[in-house]
Amino acid sequence: MSKNQMVVAALTAVVPELSPAEIDEKMETPKTAKLGDWAFPTFTLAKLYKKAPQQIAADLVEKIDKSNFEKVVATGPYINFFLDKMATAKLTIASILEAGEHYGDNQDGQAGNVTIDMSSPNIAKPMSMGHLRSTVIGNSLANITAKNGYQPVRINHLGDWGTQFGKLIYAYKTWGNEAEVKADPIGTLLRYYVEFHEKAKDDDSLNDAGRAWFKKLEDGDPEAQELWKWFRNESLKEFTTIYDRLGIDFDSFNGEAFYNDKMDGVVEQLVDKKLLVKSQGAEIVDLSDIDPNLTPAMIKRSDGATLYMTRDLAAAIYRKETYNFVKSLYVVGGEQREHFVQLRAVLSLMGMPWADDIEHIAFGLITFNGKKMSTRKGDVVLLKDVLDDAHQLALAQIQEKNPDLTNKELVAEQVGAGAVVFHDLMNDRKNNFDFNLEEVVRFEGDTGPYVQYTNARAQSILRKAQREIDLSDLDLDDAQTWDIITTLGNFPQTVKRAWDNREPSVIAKYALLLARNFNKYYANSKILTDDQQLNARLALVAAVSTVLTESLRLLGVQAPSEM
Ligand code: ARG
Numbered sequence: 001m002s003k004n005q006m007v008v009a010a011l012t013a014v015v016p017e018l019s020p021a022e023i024d025e026k027m028e029t030p031k032t033a034k035l036g037d038w039a040f041p042t043f044t045l046a047k048l049y050k051k052a053p054q055q056i057a058a059d060l061v062e063k064i065d066k067s068n069f070e071k072v073v074a075t076g077p078y079i080n081f082f083l084d085k086m087a088t089a090k091l092t093i094a095s096i097l098e099a100g101e102h103y104g105d106n107q108d109g110q111a112g113n114v115t116i117d118m119s120s121p122n123i124a125k126p127m128s129m130g131h132l133r134s135t136v137i138g139n140s141l142a143n144i145t146a147k148n149g150y151q152p153v154r155i156n157h158l159g160d161w162g163t164q165f166g167k168l169i170y171a172y173k174t175w176g177n178e179a180e181v182k183a184d185p186i187g188t189l190l191r192y193y194v195e196f197h198e199k200a201k202d203d204d205s206l207n208d209a210g211r212a213w214f215k216k217l218e219d220g221d222p223e224a225q226e227l228w229k230w231f232r233n234e235s236l237k238e239f240t241t242i243y244d245r246l247g248i249d250f251d252s253f254n255g256e257a258f259y260n261d262k263m264d265g266v267v268e269q270l271v272d273k274k275l276l277v278k279s280q281g282a283e284i285v286d287l288s289d290i291d292p293n294l295t296p297a298m299i300k301r302s303d304g305a306t307l308y309m310t311r312d313l314a315a316a317i318y319r320k321e322t323y324n325f326v327k328s329l330y331v332v333g334g335e336q337r338e339h340f341v342q343l344r345a346v347l348s349l350m351g352m353p354w355a356d357d358i359e360h361i362a363f364g365l366i367t368f369n370g371k372k373m374s375t376r377k378g379d380v381v382l383l384k385d386v387l388d389d390a391h392q393l394a395l396a397q398i399q400e401k402n403p404d405l406t407n408k409e410l411v412a413e414q415v416g417a418g419a420v421v422f423h424d425l426m427n428d429r430k431n432n433f434d435f436n437l438e439e440v441v442r443f444e445g446d447t448g449p450y451v452q453y454t455n456a457r458a459q460s461i462l463r464k465a466q467r468e469i470d471l472s473d474l475d476l477d478d479a480q481t482w483d484i485i486t487t488l489g490n491f492p493q494t495v496k497r498a499w500d501n502r503e504p505s506v507i508a509k510y511a512l513l514l515a516r517n518f519n520k521y522y523a524n525s526k527i528l529t530d531d532q533q534l535n536a537r538l539a540l541v542a543a544v545s546t547v548l549t550e551s552l553r554l555l556g557v558q559a560p561s562e563m
Contacts, residue, residue, distance in 0.1 A: 422448025
């Protein structure tokens with residue numbers, strides 16, 4: 001999708017030496033509206049035409065077909081295009097209503113699989129707000145990936161292996177009981193885990209006992225295995241209720257344990273390539289050749305137990321073999337930066353040419369009303385509680401604004417969950433941010449409900465109008481709509497930018513801008529007045545709703561038609 005089809009077409013006709021894509025790439029938005037809507041710099045043509053850029057700009061302006069523009073002028077080395085507002089409005093609205101949800105689809109993508117490691121919570125612990133970010137950023141990136149012509153593969157790399165399960169098994173066997181776990185699996189397991197850490201503070205032998213149980217688990221001890229499976233199942237059940245509420249599906253739940261039988265192969269390769277060295281009993285890969293500041297990657301502990309890194313190496317190789325990805329994204333908090341630098345470094349030392357396709361999609365910390373969360377101390381904010389509270393806050397506002405709405409509970413769920421997701425995505429992902437639920441669920445301001453409400457308002461106008469839109473009658477001569485038209489026209493490049501930057505906030509900010517533009521127009525105009533331009537205005541409203549709905553879908557947020 002080009003930035004502006006009319007400008008690209010006009011230039012292609014007079015500069016056949018450049019492809020439309022090359023022209024599109026060079027187009028800029030001028031700093032002020034006085035210089036028009038689009039500018040094309042002619043510097044690169046100087047060599048080709050053996051003339052000064054100023055001269056080239058002046059010559060091309062003579063030749064360009066200006067019928068689709070208000071004017072086209074040369075300003076020094078630039079060609080400035082002033083769009084004909086009526087022609088642009090017509091073209092923009094028509095292309096949106098014709099393409100529907102496919103408006104903005106990016107066909108430049110060379111296609112191919114993109115694996116997205118996302119959510120990946122640790123089992124036997126409740127899913128906290130901390131994992132929310134990975135889940136919703138990952139899901140939105142997957143939608144954006146698909147919109148840009150690739151095939152996303154959503155992978156939940158469950159944290160279902162590691163020493164903490166040894167600790168948990170020890171705690172369960174020492175002071176736990178079955179009935180208690182059955183009554184409230186996750187809550188109880190979390191309590192055991194917290195108690196373990198409290199007791200271990202005064203008695204280090206607990207840590208040894210925990211490690212010993214993990215070793216048993218790794219060695220296939222039946223009792224340890226059985227308990228582990230039970231804990232894992234209960235956890236998955238609980239996670240799934242949350243994924244369902246957020247409308248998120250996964251293509252794979254292969255977690256860390258899945259790689260247990262795939263790690264020997266990795267270790268062998270490391271040995272063959274003479275990369276594995278012993279260091280204080282442990283086995284490591286030295287990475288100082290790649291970067292002198294990089295600490296070595298730990299592959300095996302001194303007791304022979306494998307590590308997070310070893311499983312990630314096996315997983316990376318497995319994903320390449322299984323999906324032959326063109327990119328492999330890992331949506332994981334910024335605090336794991338070094339881990340992913342190490343992962344790439346080891347893979348490139350192993351001679352994997354695709355190591356560079358691995359990208360750590362880092363994100364900042366989420367605090368909850370100013371507090372940081374920690375599972376070890378037990379002061380964790382449960383995502384389930386957040387969603388329940390958001391639901392209630394949304395419901396209260398719906399009761400007040402639209403008491404006659406028939407499916408209030410359903411809409412309250414869509415608005416509550418949507419508010420939480422939208423808020424998470426509207427900030428640049430690397431920023432830290434605080435979460436205050438009252439603000440997040442408000443129907444006004446920079447919120448998801450505000451965008452949803454704007455869309456519902458557009459839908460309500462279309463319902464009231466009760467007529468079919470005629471695509472052959474789109475003459476709209478109304479200066480008030482110009483901001484909406486240009487914003488609508490920018491959607492395709494916004495989709496592309498969101499992918500290029502791996503940044504859902506680009507879409508969220510865009511949706512807020514479009515909603516604000518539309519509300520300003522709505523406040524100052526009588527859309528439903530029965531005059532000659534009624535059809536064109538309704539078409540504009542339908543186009544706004546189409547693009548708002550699609551933006552929300554890319555974010556993983558529902559768009560109720562009434563609220
Ligand atoms: N379970 C890990 C955690 O909660 C995140 C896993 C991320 N994915 C990965 N392939 N390492 O910290």
